[in-house]
Amino acid sequence: MMVPAALLLLGALTAVVAPRLLARADWPDREPVVALWVWQCVVAAVLVCCVLSMTLSAAGAWEAVRGHVFAPAPHSVVNAYALGPGGGWAAATAVTLACGGLWSGAMLVREILRARAHRRRSRKELLVRAPLLPGEEPGSDRLVIIEGERPDAWWLPGAAPQLALTTAALRRLRGKQLDAVLAHEQGHAQARHDWLLHCSDALANGFPQVPVFAAFRDEMHRLVELAADDMASRRFGRLTTALALVGLNEDRGLFGPCPTPQAHVPQRVNRLLTPPDRLRPVHRLRLTAVAALVPVVPVLVACVPGLRALG
Secondary structure, eight states, X not given: OHHHHHHHHHHHHHHHHHHHHHHHOSSTTTOHHHHHHHHHHHHHHHHHHHHHHHHHHHHHHOHHHHHHHTTTSOHHHHHHTTOSOOOHHHHHHHHHHHHHHHHHHHHHHHHHHHHHHHHHHHHHHHHHHSOOOTTOOTTOOXXXXXXXXXXXXXXXXXXXXXXXXXXXXXXXOOTHHHHHHHHHHHHHHHTTHHHHHHHHHHHHHHOTTOHHHHHHHHHHHHHHHHHHHHHHHHHHOHXXXXXXXXXXXXXXXXXXXXXXXXXXHHHHHHXXXXXXXXXXXXXXXXXXXXXXXXXXXXXXXHHHHHHHHHO
16 A cells, blocks of 8 residues: 555655746746646646545545456456555545545636636626627627727637727737737637636645645746747747737836836746747757656556566
């Protein structure tokens, strides 16, 4: 019954070490898409450790679960895991981890319901501010122009996604700057960044005492913006995208000496105005491959006793 404990230890070690290594690295800002993938693999590895530990603990605590988990396995494999009566700690571990999984699912459902409710309110506000013309159907236009004194643009995901743009943004943005804003928001929609944010928010809100989930949420919110900036800059240039960011946010006091809750916007502008320093393709491929192997490590740890028994 050492394997469930080893999996929990591996999950805790991954949750502590991986965020620190990523925080010290300088490449996530240069390669936000790769960094998004690495973060997802790290969190997936932690969750896989918990799921496998729960499964093996339940198999050790209850004979019925053991019969389902090891149904096709020979007796030598079952004996290799030493799944005899291990006291109440196996059942307590399995129940605790199962409750954590159910809580995570509940938090994800809550985040999705909140997002849908927010989208419904936003669409109702759009209909009030930009009423439909005779013969026009709701959601038929992907771009909606509304009256507004503050330059702003935002994407409404859903079955009929729409991009809302204020008239002040139309007056402020010039030439390709407007195209860069549209490309930025479309980048969010094409990469389905909303699902990443839902999952990260669910884990962070469901387990606020777990630092890795809070770091995962913060990095997801930051990296998706950098990734969308890169998608826009590849089409319309880094300077054009930076000027578009400044045009949308210069009236909000984000570029003054005092820090603001949206201090990441000036950092994004400075990043776009700095010459790109991307990693080499071989380096990006290596990082992607290594990250993909991280969730596989818990599976290998869980399979070691069985593989040794099959020798």
